[in-house]
Amino acid sequence: MPSTPPDGEDAPRDGSLPPESVAEARGQHLSAYVHVPFCRTRCGYCDFNTYTAGELGTAASTPAYVDALLAEVGLAAQVLPPMQPLRTIFFGGGTPTMLDPAQLASILDALRERFGFADDIEVTTEANPETVGPAELEALRAAGFTRISIGMQSAVPRVLDLLDRQHRPGRELDVARWAGEAGFERVSLDLIHGTPTETLEEWRTSVQTVIDAGVRHVSAYALTVEPGTQLARRVRRGELPMPDEDDQATKYELADEMLTAAGLEAYEISNWAASPDDWCRHNIAYWQGGNWWGFGPGAHSHIAGTRFWNLRHPATWAGRLGAGESPVQAREVLDAETRRIERVLLELRIAPGLDADVLTESERSRVPDLVARGLVVDGDTLTLTRRGRLLADAVVRDLLD
Structure with missing residues (x-):
């Protein structure tokens, strides 16, 4: 979720949707996105709506966050018309695994109770490698999570340092193996290419590492320098060069060649999978204009042509819900x-x-x-x-x- 939300019109404080969107959404498929805004540290390139404990103070209470989130789940159940059971759920952030497995399970339980789950539901959580081990992964799988997306970014220590990542190289491979042993049906490793001063051979090392890990899904995104980030300040001061578009294109082509040769086909610009069964169905729902409700501070939603987004700061988002009102900041109705x-x-x-x-x-x-x-x-x-x-x-x- 980028730092600057789009312009929009005022949204009703009761959270109600336009009648035409309610009528169109009735009986359709539904997905859920759950935003967890907490991180142990802030990565220098990150422009998402995330906060460290030091930045939030008392608003960093994870039990209070879960309570507010459950209140938003209740609000959504009141606002939405009858729809088909949830087909996909995606916990993103931030670092969802900053919440303990019991807290994440309580959120899943509330979604199941309010909306029902499809028999083949896909439930994904993002995870930074340093925040989970075998015990946590086993608990998450037992709670109903079926898919995990691991923030690897690079296999090269120097590049991880440039990105301000905290995990040691190799930890992400342990997490991928532990997730498989815990029974996760799908495991993804996520990379970033084009970090300033990253060489082509360093990038080749990262791609080969995910191939050797044997995962059936890989995401690889080009690094962008977002205004207001620590990375942008370092580039502006001349400490690091701006990522080069030609270099990023070369690295993209190399990744596509290597992943394709290893049996992973591109099914979206930045995503490769071993088969259609391994695609991230939640993201496919986004790209095909599906219906989803985004829970949490700054989360975006789309229901039958109405797009809306929540207040960004966790305290103001939770305060609105505590007052029995919708946390939506604004919305737009698409023609x-x-x-x-x-x-x-x-x-x-x-x-x-x-x-x-x-x-x-x-x-x-x-x-x-x-x-x-x-x-x-x-x-x-x-x-x-x-x-x-x-x-x-x-x-x-x-x-x-």
Whole structure:
């Protein structure tokens, strides 16, 4: 969740949704995102809505956070129409595993009680390697978590230091192994490429390490320098160079080549998996414009064309809920054309592709040029080539211009 929320209109204090969104959402699928804003330390590149205990003071109480979160679960159950049981839940942050397994289990129990769970529900938690061990992983699996996304970022000590990461290299591989032994059905390792001064060989080492770990899902994101972060200040002072786009493109291509050769296919611009069964179904729901409720400070939600986002600070978010009111800061109701354009933006990113019927006649006439430039594969659906994935923003711009 970036630091600056979008503009929007005032949202009702009772949390009610527009009648047209309520009517459309009735009987549809639903996902849940749970934001845990706590971190032991702040990574220099991070622009998410996260806080250390020193930054929050008394607002860092995890029992109080869980109580407020359970109140928001109750509010959502009152606001939403009858919908299908939850299909996916994703605990992100921050560091969700800053909460102990019993606290995370209590949140899952509340979601199950209020919304029901699909038989094949996917329940993911992010985890920093230093925050979990075998006992915690066994408890999380017993609580109902099925998937874990481990924040590895790099296998190279020097690069981890540049990113202000706290775990020792190799710890993330232990966590991946322990998660498998605990019975997690899906384990992902997450990387960052393009850290200032990272060499191509260092990046190759990180990619080979995740391949050797034998996980069936890998995420690899290009580092961005966000305003207001410690990394941005270091770049501005000349202590570190700005990440080079050509260097990042080279590293992306290397990762794609290595992961593909190892049997992991790209199913989204920054995500690879051994098979469609290993895709992150929660993120697919985002990219396909599904319905989800985001719980927690700063969390974003989307229900049938209405997008809304919560107050960002944990204290003000919890205070609103304590007063029996919605913690939503603002919302926007998307018109039909905006929703169509968002389909183009999001569905082009993923392997299932974009249904060509979503495009206007004028937009469809631009597809042959994109094919000739080696950016898209045409057919009943449009999908990006590897080069197209590197230039995804330009493809969308050229398509919609």
